[in-house]
Amino acid sequence: MTTGLRKGLTSYGDAAFSLFHRKAFIKALGYSDDALDRPIVGITNTASDYNPCHGNMADLVESAKRGALLAGGLPMVFPTISIHESFAYPTSMYLRNLMAMDTEEMIRAQAMDAVVLIGGCDKTLPAQVMAAASVDLPAIVVATGPMSVGHYRGEVIGACTDCRRLWAQFRAGDLGETEIDVVSGRLAPTVGTCGVMGTASTMACVIETLGLALPMSATAPATHADRRRIAEASGQRAAEMAASGSPTPGRLITGASVRNAMVVLQAIGGSTNGLIHLTAIAGRASVAFDLELFDRLGREIPVLLNLKPSGSHYMEHFHAAGGLPALMRELRDLLDLTAPSVAGGTIADAIAGAEAVPNQDVIRTLANPLKPMGAMAVLHGNLAPRGAVIKQSAASPELMQHAGRAVVFDSAEDMAARIDRTDLDVHADDVLVLRNTGPKGAPGMPEAGYLPIPMKLARQGVKDMVRISDARMSGTAFGTIVLHIAPEAAVGGPLAVVQTGDRIRLDVEERRIDLLIDDDELARRLAAWRQMPPRPRPTRGYAKLFDRAVLQADQGCDFDFLLREPPPHS
Ligand code: FES
Numbered sequence: 001m002t003t004g005l006r007k008g009l010t011s012y013g014d015a016a017f018s019l020f021h022r023k024a025f026i027k028a029l030g031y032s033d034d035a036l037d038r039p040i041v042g043i044t045n046t047a048s049d050y051n052p053c054h055g056n057m058a059d060l061v062e063s064a065k066r067g068a069l070l071a072g073g074l075p076m077v078f079p080t081i082s083i084h085e086s087f088a089y090p091t092s093m094y095l096r097n098l099m100a101m102d103t104e105e106m107i108r109a110q111a112m113d114a115v116v117l118i119g120g121c122d123k124t125l126p127a128q129v130m131a132a133a134s135v136d137l138p139a140i141v142v143a144t145g146p147m148s149v150g151h152y153r154g155e156v157i158g159a160c161t162d163c164r165r166l167w168a169q170f171r172a173g174d175l176g177e178t179e180i181d182v183v184s185g186r187l188a189p190t191v192g193t194c195g196v197m198g199t200a201s202t203m204a205c206v207i208e209t210l211g212l213a214l215p216m217s218a219t220a221p222a223t224h225a226d227r228r229r230i231a232e233a234s235g236q237r238a239a240e241m242a243a244s245g246s247p248t249p250g251r252l253i254t255g256a257s258v259r260n261a262m263v264v265l266q267a268i269g270g271s272t273n274g275l276i277h278l279t280a281i282a283g284r285a286s287v288a289f290d291l292e293l294f295d296r297l298g299r300e301i302p303v304l305l306n307l308k309p310s311g312s313h314y315m316e317h318f319h320a321a322g323g324l325p326a327l328m329r330e331l332r333d334l335l336d337l338t339a340p341s342v343a344g345g346t347i348a349d350a351i352a353g354a355e356a357v358p359n360q361d362v363i364r365t366l367a368n369p370l371k372p373m374g375a376m377a378v379l380h381g382n383l384a385p386r387g388a389v390i391k392q393s394a395a396s397p398e399l400m401q402h403a404g405r406a407v408v409f410d411s412a413e414d415m416a417a418r419i420d421r422t423d424l425d426v427h428a429d430d431v432l433v434l435r436n437t438g439p440k441g442a443p444g445m446p447e448a449g450y451l452p453i454p455m456k457l458a459r460q461g462v463k464d465m466v467r468i469s470d471a472r473m474s475g476t477a478f479g480t481i482v483l484h485i486a487p488e489a490a491v492g493g494p495l496a497v498v499q500t501g502d503r504i505r506l507d508v509e510e511r512r513i514d515l516l517i518d519d520d521e522l523a524r525r526l527a528a529w530r531q532m533p534p535r536p537r538p539t540r541g542y543a544k545l546f547d548r549a550v551l552q553a554d555q556g557c558d559f560d561f562l563l564r565e566p567p568p569h570s
Contacts, residue, residue, distance in 0.1 A: 001245075004074075005036050007111040022111075031074075038074035039242035041235060042112030044103065044128065046119050048082035053121035053200065054144050055191025056222045060231040064116045064142060067235025073114075073242050075235065080106055083123045085474075093472065094444025096123040096277075097550070097559050098542060103131035112137070113242035116234055120144030120192070120222075122199035122475070125207055126277035132212075133249045133284035134562065138241035140342050141213040142234045143204040145222035146315035147192035152183055158195035159188045160476040161308040164450070172458045192222025195315045196308040198475035202265065202274035208324050209264040210281075211252040211341035215350040219319035226319075237342065247340060253285035256336040260347065262294045263334050266301040266374030267327065269310030269393045271475020272483050275376060280556030286564040291378050291387055291554060295511065298374030303393045304330055304364045309478040310393040311370050313362045321362035325354035330365055379482060381514040382522060383468070383494050383504070386486035386554045388513055394478035395508075396464040402480070403505040403516070404431040404466060406498050411436045412448045412471075420455035428457055431466045431504045435495045438470035438488025439550045439557045441535070443543070449473035449483040466506050468513065470495055470553075482506065482513055484553035490535055491552075497525035 005026075009018035023036060043064050047057035061077055068075035081099040083092050107115055117128040120143050132139035149158045157166070166183050169175045175183070193200035204218035214233055220226040241247070258278065265274050279289040305327060307313050318327075328335060329351045337348035364370050375393045392400065407430045409415035415434055418424055426432075432451045439445045449471035453462050467481045470488035487493035494515065498504070503516040515522065538544045549559035 003113050004038065004040050005111050007113070008109060035074050038072060039113045039239060040111055041068040041073040041075045041238045041242050042107065042110060042115040043068070043075055043077045043235070044115065044117050044119070045077050045079045046082040046124055048084070050087040051082045051084040051121060052188065052191050053084060053193045054082060054119070056144055056227070057118065059228055060118050060142055060144065063228040063231035064118065064235035064238070067232035067237075068239045071236040071239035073239025076110070076112060078106060078110060083127070084121050090442060091444040091446035092123045093446070093557060094546065096127045097546070097562070099124065099127035100130040100562070103128050104134050107131060107135045107137060113245070114138040114140070114238040116140055116142060116238045118142045118144065118231070120200055120204070122203070122273065125200070125203045126281060129207060129212060129249070129281050130284045130558070133253055133281060136248045136250045138238070138246060139212065139249050140234045140238050140241070141207050141217070142231045143193070143207070143213065143217055145192050145220050145224070145227045146195045146201055147188055147222055148190045148316055149195055149314050150186035150189040152186045156314070157183070157187060158308070158314050160194050160198060160474065161196045161478065163187055164477055168453070168458065171452065171455060190223050194476055196476050197269050197271065197305065197310065197315070199271040199273040201315050202268065202270040202475055203277055205264055205268055205270070205324055206261045206274055206278055209261045209328070210257045211339055211347065212249065214343050215325050215353060216319070216323045219315055219323040221316045221319060241342070247342060250285055252340060252342060253281065253287060254339070255287055257339045258282045258287050258289065259293070260335045260339055262297050263301055263331055264324070264328070266298045266376065267303060267331055268305045269303045269307060269370070269375045272376060272389050272391050273472055273475050275389060276472070276484070276553055276556050279554070280558045283556050283558055283563045289556070294376070295378035298377055301331070301334060301374045302366065302369030303371035303373070303375055304366070304369050306362050306364060306370045309476055310375065317362045321357050321360040322355040325350045326357065327363050329354045330363060377508050377511060379508070379511050379513045381512040383498070383513045383515050384485045385494065386552060388482050388485040390480070390482050390508060392508055395480040399464060399466050399480040399506070400508040401506065402429070402431070402466050403503055404429045406431050406433050406500055406502045406504050408433045408435070408498055408500045412442065412446065415448070415451060419452060422456055424454055424456070426454050426457065428460070428462045428465060431468060431506070433495070433498050433504070434467070434469035434471060435489035435498070436470070438485075438490055439552060440547060441470065441488050441490030443546055443550070445470070445472050445553065445557060447472050447474045449481055450477040450479065468504065480506075485513070486552040486554045488552065490531065492526065492529055494522065494526065496529055496531070497522070
């Protein structure tokens, strides 16, 4: 097998010339023949002025390079797409698969024997792991790490659960313009990813659980020396893997490790986005993702992690409490401890190295959980034949069984135009319905599922309502919110035929979300459904590719042509 600089030679019809040509050019950077004969460690650089979550990228790249050199490898840094949540139009999810394709093709195209994937903001780590799983080259992940907390009037705050909470206070008139301006400068006091159990932290935990990152790598704060040492150690490990050729992601992403990741996703109060990304990652490794198993685990496994939005602490506190290895120690009887880790051992070895931190309230025990059930429940019913999800750990207990009158918004634009109108006919016990916000409909399934409480109800003190949609929501958000309804309205799913005034029933215990009309009426409406006005279809470029190939939420919103196996519902 060819390795190092000899890998993937450019096609000139003469392999010896291709190598000579490659060396001639790379020597322009001053490399010696000795350096060029080493195993090559590719290192992704996802720095971008648009991405403050990756604001420590230069430090991490430098540390990973040092590690690779210490272990006798040749580090080669290369750029890929970078995606930040608030600088991604129309939504970051629309770009995740593009980043996965970019990363995959750059790993394939350029000579490297192993790769260090450095990312962090929500969609970046899933995109990178999807890519690495597809190439199946030895890979190790370094998250950029969570930001530190801020303070406002003696209260600890952080992006971005508190962004939503404080914005809701501003909308309700409890905070003024000056105060909200001050808050905007305190919510993200350092570089790094959101400091709560949002999607970025969720995916960092999922990836460490899958064995694709070193122990403690999910939690070390972005600005701590620990973070740089983890990057150095990851570069070192990557050089060893480059020399040995293993383990590849295919050996790490297995049925056992995906089940472990499901357990952790439930126990950390993880983001609903994490479910979509884990499904997509599993799909790239030919591992079937079983939504029903995920739901059953949610009935058995309580939320142990006391982090926002389900609890009260932040990621830096999780790190100080022992990080993911300490959490997995609590879950050890529920995990497959023989699952291998990129560190060289198994999950059992990571747990054996976990720090014991006395008198902490961040990682609860199974005997004293934060919530009696897992983070998420998977719902079915006549509104969601292929499933929907609710983050029950961040929902209102009194709304978990609820029937109410539907108030329907046809799109995110329709909702924005009407939700705060004083003449909107809406009451606190209604069910807000948002549609045409799924993978194809919006497109890209924006995080619009966190419908704001209508202004006139917010001003009456209403804090939560049942809200349902085919959209996603930020992992930092909270409320009784049903998401990812599949099939989505834009392809004729039942959500498309709900009418304002219909009654909808949510029953989380029974795992049901139903439109309370009889079957014949539902069938009649579905048969008569025509999207009006017809959805404009893109005619060129990535938008056309996305529209043609994106799969539904229950299949991870991957592109149909990128799965290892043909998907069941393509
Ligand atoms: Fe980047 Fe939250 S916006 S992690």
